[in-house]
Amino acid sequence: MSSIPMPLNGKVTAFLNQHAPEEIRRTVEQARKRDTLAGSYPYDRWMNKSDYQDALTPLQFELAKLQHWLAETQQRVIVIFEGRDTAGKSGAINRITEVTNPRTVRVEALPKPTDRQLREWFFQRYVERLPAGGEMVLFDRSWYNRAVIEHVFGFCTPEQRARFFQQVPEFERMLVGDGVHLVKIWLNVSRAEQLRRLLAREGNPMRHWKLSRIDIEGLGKWDSYTHAIAQTFERTHTTHAPWTVIRAEDKYRARLAVLLHLLGTLPYALKEPANIPAPDPNICGTPAIWDAELWDDGT
Template structure:
């Protein structure tokens, strides 16, 4: 049997170098002293991750409710759009997987759009997203969305200030048109602190099965924490409105994050057979509006 060599550490070990040479002292100390299930943010309302058995029990119960929601969606012809945004490594992919795991992929599909082509860059900014919107009886989950312009493109200089300002002038109108046409739009912002983000990136750098998740944007963003924070705060403030409010989830604990996402989706829809109280209810300590956002 031929044994292939392991791939080299991605980006020439740039994440480790940032940790050793550039990370704030308090962040480096928090990462160094933490065990796997410790919470690194002092302001997070829990000290450790929830127990795995309790998480699995609640997840199973909530996924049964997701199947009921799916039946309602298909039978009623309603349309849903879920937008997932957040800090790099905040757990968007993991939350999406647990949400879609029990669902028919013909009904619930995930859209993770790549970098726009040269042609798409000449189109109206929202145009390529419109092409992916749901038809009757469908749910579309955007793993990152049009909000790239508000945060990532701005931080890295991929758009001009005028383009970003035009985005903010149009995004509320765009989302209001979706709502007026009957699309249920749910926007999630998953947020983690700087120490937790660095810990997760170091883990990806060292794990050959997860290195593919890292990108040059992820690595470059490590030194742009404050710029990201300012862009996030402005984006949440300027695009939170009645037709499409933001739901912020403090995502230091991946288990609690996934459960909070599913509970919120279920609680937003009056589907037949929904229990008066979903398993354990919504955890308002980590799930709420933009006021819950923290810049740890």
């Protein structure tokens, strides 16, 4: 069997050894496998896997009810998954799609825009992917690329970003006003945990494809990302389209929080309230729960 190319192998390790803050490097190097690495995270260790699976099963059963409700009532649902690289967006999405019909629940992860799309209204290519009646669309990253990634890497101008912030509240108000259920989820991880997850991708041939040039270049832009995220919450956390922030140091707890929030938010038929307690308030809440040690108000 031929070897699998890993063109970015060694890049994360080099950043860790040469450029990462000493405290972050020491935290990563000294951590045990299931330790959580954010000092302010309320749990020292990951959730036990068997406990996680026991908690996941009834939630996925509720998802089956949810998709029948979508089909029968022709409801439209949009779920936006955003967060830093490695925050667990794909893993949370997979817990939904593995038990639902792809004709009812589909994932949209838009590629780099084409030359034509660059000349269109910014939201136009997203509008084309919105759900019809009876569908739920899970956006693995979304129009919020403009607010954070495009801004941090200079892929948009300050004027384009300002226009985005001006238009997005009204764009989302129009969606909600037309009857769309809009759920916005931001998954957050600490810098040490992000580095640990990127290191795991770096040397694994089966996961190396998840590592991109943007991931590597973004390692040195942590503070820029932090400032951009703070601005995004300040400008787009609205009453009609609020953000729910989930601290995702522990992927198991984060996935459960995602499902509990989604199922608790949508008014689907035959919901069993006993299966859907409120998400853990220690890790799931408004942008106010965003890790204080990461907050940067731009001053």
